[in-house]
Amino acid sequence: MTRAKRHHYVPAAYLSRFGEGGSILVRRRGKPAMYATSVKNVAVEGGFYEITGDDGQPSDVIERALAGLEGAALSVLNDVEQNQQLPPLVSPARSTLATFLAVQFTRTPLHRERIMFPEQVARYARGREIDAALMAEYLEREYLGFRPQDSEVRAALDLTQYMLRDRDLFTRDNAIRLAFSTVAAIEQLLLGMHWSLEVARKPRFITSDAPLVLWRTPTPRDQFEGFGLKNAEEVRFPISPAMQLILTHTGRDPLTRIEPDRVRACNADTALACYKVLVGHPRRERQLQMLDLPGVRPAVRFNTGPGYRVMPDGTEEYMGEILHSWVPRR
Secondary structure, eight states: OOOOOEEESSOHHHHGGGSBTTEEEEEETTOOOEEEEEGGGSSEEETTTOEEOTTSSEEOHHHHHHHHHHHHHHHHHHHHHHHTOOOOSSSHHHHHHHHHHHHHHHSSHHHHHHHTHHHHHHHHHTTSOOOHHHHHHHIIIIIISSOOOHHHHHHHHHHHHHHGGGGGGOSHHHHHHHHHTTHHHHHHHHHTSEEEEEEESSSOOOEESSOOEEEOOOOGGGGTOOOOTTTOSEEEEEEETTEEEEEESSOOOSEEEEOHHHHHHHHHHHHHHOSSEEEEOTTOHHHHHTSOOOSOOOSOEEEEEEEEEEOTTSOEEEEEEEEEEEOOOO
């Protein structure tokens, strides 16, 4: 069997839903110009899921398995869009869609970059000692795009030095396996949430190379604290330019028709959450152009600060300095 070499981490058939005739409009972080291109050229990387097979040779078994899941899930999405109705709560179609969303959450370069952060620092060091000065340099020049606080340098350094004690852990194979090892737990969490649809009158939804967007009400805590699937207020997934799937921890109407302000707000969050690429319709350039798209999107942030725990009598006990990492909103 011919081995697939170009691996899409967002299905091309999904991206094509937001374009026309297999063409989509692309806007990249840090690039002023937008351009139209084939879906085959977006969210793709050579050998991205390639692992070493039992015979010691490169294997694309994961890419082929993903292709099978994508076909089944996109068929479900077609039915959802056509009928404006989600699959029943306990059904193979609902399970297929939950698996697809869980896999999509874990399969992107953004997710892998979080896993491989220590290895990226080691490669940047090129044999130099990984100390506070080097970490500050790496964070400012390569990762954040601005000078970090000392607390962030300390936390990133502590994590990196600890993890690199066994550098053999940071291989492509291990990173791929670690990412997919969480799929089953994420799938069950998604199945336990309330599912609903939002149908847009206008303007249209966009998507990105990280299409599963976690959202909660903005708060000053976003500067030092992240949130995940368990405490996100909404998990959003654009199905098409006219429709998106919403998962919440509280009930809501199964179908809601929304006004342009809501679509624009969701598109703005999609832009902040994307990895490198926004995707829209080739004839709607202004829609992508007007969005705030910072040039750098760190995969993970770090902090070191005092930790306390609440004792049985209600008093707080100091636990020392705690290393904290979080996924930033932008």
